[in-house]
Amino acid sequence: MEVVNCPRCGKVFTRIKNPICPACEKEEELIFQSVKEYIDEHSESTLSELSEGTGVSPKKILRYIREGRLEISSGMRGDVRCEVCGGPVSHGRYCDACKIKMNQNITDMFSKDSRERKESNTMHIAKNNRK
Ligand SMILES: [Zn+2]
Ligand SMILES: [Zn+2]
Known part of the structure; x- marks a missing residue:
């Protein structure tokens, strides 16, 4: 105070x-x-x-x-106006298109991450099967 x-x-x-x-x-x-x-x-x-x-x-x-x-x-x-692209906004700071894009980027990040993890797992299995 x-x-x-x-x-x-x-x-x-x-x-x-x-x-x-x-x-x-x-x-x-x-x-x-x-x-x-x-x-x-x-x-x-x-x-x-x-x-x-x-x-x-x-x-x-x-x-x-x-x-x-x-x-x-x-x-x-x-x-x-949208803070990203300057387009019309219906709610908040970003337009619907940019909101969707942002959401996609987040999902992409997650799915890429899990895909990579899966790939390294399969590689690991493939290596083990080779012997
Ligand atoms: Zn005052
Ligand atoms: Zn926008």
């Missing part, structure tokens, strides 16, 4: 876990809720419309999305 100045409002508070003070935290939560509610009511609104409607900066809204706290509404599809 340490006493720090809140980077958001400048008040002094005792820091336990969060970088901002409890009052700001509550405010931030309210802001997040207002964004969420706005999307619920205006699912077709783009990122800039959402930002205008809620008064929350697009940067902050994108952060919510990257953190996985916010679903990308249909209106925002074109505004959120």
Whole structure:
């Protein structure tokens, strides 16, 4: 625990876990809720419309999305870009194609590993059979 100045409002508070003070935290939560509610009511609104409607900066809204706290509404599809290929994203940080590719890479890694292990086993058996 340490006493720090809140980077958001400048008040002094005792820091336990969060970088901002409890009052700001509550405010931030309210802001997040207002964004969420706005999307619920205006699912077709783009990122800039959402930002205008809620008064929350697009940067902050994108952060919510990257953190996985916010679903990308249909209106925002074109505004959120995949971190790998820059394509449209429907949820989180990467597009569906890149997500599939990443999953495949992981499965490939595992299957290659087990294949190699199997190959070295068969080689071992072949050697033993030769004598
Ligand atoms: Zn504060
Ligand atoms: Zn992508």
